[in-house]
Amino acid sequence: MSRLQVVSGKGGTGKTTVAAALALALAKEGRRTLLVEVEGRQGIAQLFETEAFPYEERKIAVAPGGGEVYALAIDAERALLDYLQMFYKLGGAGRALKKLGAIDFATTIAPGVRDVLLTGKACEAVRRKNKQGGYAYDYVVMDAPPTGRITRFLNVNDEVAGLAKIGPIHNQAQAVMRVLKSPETAVHLVTLLEEMPVQETVDGIAELRGAELPTGKVIVNMVRPHVLDEAAVRGVTGDRRKEVAKTLTRAGVTGSAKLVTPLLEQAAEHAERVELEREQRAALGQLGLPTYELPLIGEGMDLAGLYRLATELRKLGVGE
Amino acid sequence: MTLDAAEPLAIDPLLDDPGTRIIVCCGSGGVGKTTTAAALGVRAAERGRKVVVLTIDPARRLAQSMGIDSLDNTPRRVKDVEGDGELHAMMLDMKRTFDEIVEAHADPDRAKAILSNPFYQSLSAGFAGTQEYMAMEKLGQLRARDEWDLIVVDTPPSRSALDFLDAPKRLGSFLDGKFIKLLMAPAKMGGRAGMKFLNVGMSMMTGTLGKLLGGPFLHDVQTFVAAMDTMFGGFRTRADATYRLLQAPGTAFLVVAAPERDALREAAYFVERLAADDMPLAGLVLNRVHGSAASRLSAERALAAAESLEEPPDPADASAENPAENLDDRRIVDQEAGKAGDRGSSDSSPHAVASDAHASNADVSHAHASDADAAGARAGIDPDQVGSDQVGPDREVPDQESVERLTAGLLRLHAERMQVLAREQRTRDRFTALHPEVPVAEVAALPGDVHDLAGLRTIGDRLAAGGPPAGAA
Numbered sequence: 001m002s003r004l005q006v007v008s009g010k011g012g013t014g015k016t017t018v019a020a021a022l023a024l025a026l027a028k029e030g031r032r033t034l035l036v037e038v039e040g041r042q043g044i045a046q047l048f049e050t051e052a053f054p055y056e057e058r059k060i061a062v063a064p065g066g067g068e069v070y071a072l073a074i075d076a077e078r079a080l081l082d083y084l085q086m087f088y089k090l091g092g093a094g095r096a097l098k099k100l101g102a103i104d105f106a107t108t109i110a111p112g113v114r115d116v117l118l119t120g121k122a123c124e125a126v127r128r129k130n131k132q133g134g135y136a137y138d139y140v141v142m143d144a145p146p147t148g149r150i151t152r153f154l155n156v157n158d159e160v161a162g163l164a165k166i167g168p169i170h171n172q173a174q175a176v177m178r179v180l181k182s183p184e185t186a187v188h189l190v191t192l193l194e195e196m197p198v199q200e201t202v203d204g205i206a207e208l209r210g211a212e213l214p215t216g217k218v219i220v221n222m223v224r225p226h227v228l229d230e231a232a233v234r235g236v237t238g239d240r241r242k243e244v245a246k247t248l249t250r251a252g253v254t255g256s257a258k259l260v261t262p263l264l265e266q267a268a269e270h271a272e273r274v275e276l277e278r279e280q281r282a283a284l285g286q287l288g289l290p291t292y293e294l295p296l297i298g299e300g301m302d303l304a305g306l307y308r309l310a311t312e313l314r315k316l317g318v319g320e
Numbered sequence: 321m322t323l324d325a326a327e328p329l330a331i332d333p334l335l336d337d338p339g340t341r342i343i344v345c346c347g348s349g350g351v352g353k354t355t356t357a358a359a360l361g362v363r364a365a366e367r368g369r370k371v372v373v374l375t376i377d378p379a380r381r382l383a384q385s386m387g388i389d390s391l392d393n394t395p396r397r398v399k400d401v402e403g404d405g406e407l408h409a410m411m412l413d414m415k416r417t418f419d420e421i422v423e424a425h426a427d428p429d430r431a432k433a434i435l436s437n438p439f440y441q442s443l444s445a446g447f448a449g450t451q452e453y454m455a456m457e458k459l460g461q462l463r464a465r466d467e468w469d470l471i472v473v474d475t476p477p478s479r480s481a482l483d484f485l486d487a488p489k490r491l492g493s494f495l496d497g498k499f500i501k502l503l504m505a506p507a508k509m510g511g512r513a514g515m516k517f518l519n520v521g522m523s524m525m526t527g528t529l530g531k532l533l534g535g536p537f538l539h540d541v542q543t544f545v546a547a548m549d550t551m552f553g554g555f556r557t558r559a560d561a562t563y564r565l566l567q568a569p570g571t572a573f574l575v576v577a578a579p580e581r582d583a584l585r586e587a588a589y590f591v592e593r594l595a596a597d598d599m600p601l602a603g604l605v606l607n608r609v610h611g612s613a614a615s616r617l618s619a620e621r622a623l624a625a626a627e628s629l630e631e632p633p634d635p636a637d638a639s640a641e642n643p644a645e646n647l648d649d650r651r652i653v654d655q656e657a658g659k660a661g662d663r664g665s666s667d668s669s670p671h672a673v674a675s676d677a678h679a680s681n682a683d684v685s686h687a688h689a690s691d692a693d694a695a696g697a698r699a700g701i702d703p704d705q706v707g708s709d710q711v712g713p714d715r716e717v718p719d720q721e722s723v724e725r726l727t728a729g730l731l732r733l734h735a736e737r738m739q740v741l742a743r744e745q746r747t748r749d750r751f752t753a754l755h756p757e758v759p760v761a762e763v764a765a766l767p768g769d770v771h772d773l774a775g776l777r778t779i780g781d782r783l784a785a786g787g788p789p790a791g792a793a
């Protein structure tokens with residue numbers, strides 16, 4: 001598996017959740033993963049029910065079987081200051097720039113610059129070595145911006161090319177680009193089996209491909225089991241209804257006569273949804289990408305649910 | 321004992337009131353703001369008003385069905401709207417809106433310089449708030465044209481519902497920022513004087529930024545800032561004007577939310593924020609709420625019943641109504657026997673039940689691909705999902721067993737539905753407890769997406785009916 005796993009997808013489809021589950025799944029047998037977020041929302045802290053992180057990598061979870069998950073909320077301003085300090089020993093000037101609002105300005109007026117700093121930090125973590133000469137992290141998983149912005153976000157080179165034509169930011173962009181376009185990176189898109197997210201996924205994959213960024217998997221999230229299909233439901237008329245009512249009664253349900261109609265209505269809605277999902281699956285199938293399906297956690301998401309998703313991902317072969 | 325104290329939100333009076341001039345649909349992303357805005361537009365137009373709907377990022381098929389997928393940044397009349405009113409709709413093109421402002425407020429040469437500047441291009445396409453700002457700008461423009469008596473606005477799919485209120489200010493304070501002033505100072509004050517006044521700051525900064533970004537970067541920034549200079553005042557004035565427009569009595573905010581924890585938390589923030597900013601809140605639209613006409617059957621009982629049907633049939637006991645070993649079921653039956661009436665009722669009016677079903681099934685618009693599927697109707701279980709130990713691969717299952725499977729499936733679906741209902745109810749109660757004063761309209765979830773006028777009308781009807789779907793409350 002690629003060492004930099006980028007997780008994007010339409011807003012609200014479960015990017016943060018899936019990224020976290022993926023980081024847990026990859027932290028197998030003593031491996032170490034870093035989960036990074038880039039949008040300054042402290043989504044990871046919320047998910048793991050911990051306090052907001054300071055700007056540092058810290059251990060947030062032990063994976064099933066003993067690996068470790070670290071997390072970092074990357075902040076563009078801090079990344080820039082670190083960077084100035086690291087390469088230019090510009091600590092003081094950095095602070096002055098900050099006071100003037102210059103950093104705010106630069107990262108605002110030129111989002112490409114901010115993106116270079118964010119992706120740059122992630123790439124630095126990917127390449128970082130430990131004292132023994134191995135990689136500091138086996139995998140870096142990024143909770144990335146949504147599908148609509150992911151290509152621009154990752155395609156930093158193009159973004160800053162018009163702005164910073166020479167100089168360190170330019171060089172940094174080039175270095176980042178080499179990692180992002182290599183097989184070391186995989187960009188996954190999370191989707192639901194609904195029209196809008198699937199459409200966005202199809203468009204997003206086309207854009208990623210157009211920019212020659214490495215596409216990974218389509219991760220279908222919140223999949224609900226199919227209990228009954230449409231044909232079965234529509235088959236229930238006349239005498240068949242009576243049989244259903246009798247069967248309900250036999251199973252201990254009282255007042256079953258009045259329940260048959262609403263239960264069948266619900267089943268018809270279910271069947272309709274199943275049909276729509278079939279269409280959406282077919283649309284995703286056309287993309288020619290491997291697909292993972294993750295179940296809907298009916299009780300709502302919490303740590304237990306997150307570990308369950310991680311287990312599902314391992315069953316699907318993540319981290320082999 | 322329920323917290324259903326929230327009064328229902330009366331949509332039609334709001335739409336019919338000629339004093340209502342602007343309706344803003346806001347809320348966090350993915351909750352159905354665009355659909356709600358479009359549905360309100362259709363309904364208001366069909367009730368006789370001359371309406372324009374400003375949508376942001378509509379689903380492609382929805383945009384096509386309204387004839388606004390061409391992205392020319394001006395309202396188009398929507399065909400097939402019934403009644404005396406008119407519906408116009410448009411889809412926001414944020415970059416184009418920004419370009420138009422530049423063109424309208426700068427002389428041609430300056431406009432050209434701005435439009436081709438890489439910083440302008442980056443800002444107009446990517447500033448984290450440009451879309452919000454441009455939505456408000458467009459609203460101001462539509463209002464100024466005064467061609468419509470009602471404007472319905474959708475808001476950008478922000479991660480936070482508050483973004484679009486803050487964006488204009490953010491852009492304003494950004495343009496007012498110390499750093500921009502600093503960059504412009506040399507130009508304004510004739511170079512040297514400004515530099516001297518700002519002493520260390522500027523030279524150190526020019527040096528650092530130049531080092532970091534390369535010389536041309538800074539040059540581009542300075543030209544851009546200088547070119548934009550004359551327009552800055554205009555941006556702020558208009559942002560302020562739009563802000564006041566949002567506080568005016570003719571404006572009504574509808575907060576749209578799905579009955580989910582995150583969306584309702586955002587909605588609560590937004591309600592508080594509107595109050596703090598003196599902006600008039602009409603109510604909360606709770607979208608995609610689930611109901612059940614069978615809500616008296618609890619999830620637990622439905623599951624227990626499903627399990628009892630799924631147990632391997634005991635040949636010795638095939639016809640027994642209550643297998644003796646199933647103590648759980650026994651208990652349920654015993655409890656219920658007294659109040660819920662005799663079991664014979666299941667046979668007493670089968671015809672009434674059947675015709676009922678036909679009537680109400682007709683309401684559910686089926687999108688079946690082919691009726692041929694129905695031919696294989698018997699087995700009733702999706703073979704993809706059920707192990708072969710449950711359904712023979714050849715589907716040659718005995719009829720009795722297939723009814724049991726089918727009924728168990730119905731019960732399982734119902735249990736799932738009841739769990740959803742319970743979860744939605746909890747999140748909703750939490751909101752109502754925080755904000756009992758906010759009127760609420762609930763819109764029952766449709767099984768599929770909405771992408772035509774008929775679908776929008778259905779949503780409009782549900783909005784106007786306002787109350788919770790059966791069993792939801």
Ligand SMILES: Nc1ncnc2c1ncn2[C@@H]1O[C@H](COP(=O)(O)OP(=O)(O)OP(=O)(O)O)[C@@H](O)[C@H]1O
Pocket residue numbers: 009010011012013014015016017018043146221222223294295296297298300301309479582
């Ligand atoms: N498999 C799942 N089963 C049940 N709930 C889920 C599942 N995946 C995600 N969720 C829930 O869906 C909601 C959205 O998930 P999440 O925050 O991960 O999405 P996101 O794509 O990161 O959203 P955003 O675009 O706001 O960043 C959360 O409440 C989360 O708990």
Ligand SMILES: [Mg+2]
Pocket residue numbers: 015016017043143
């Ligand atoms: Mg997220």
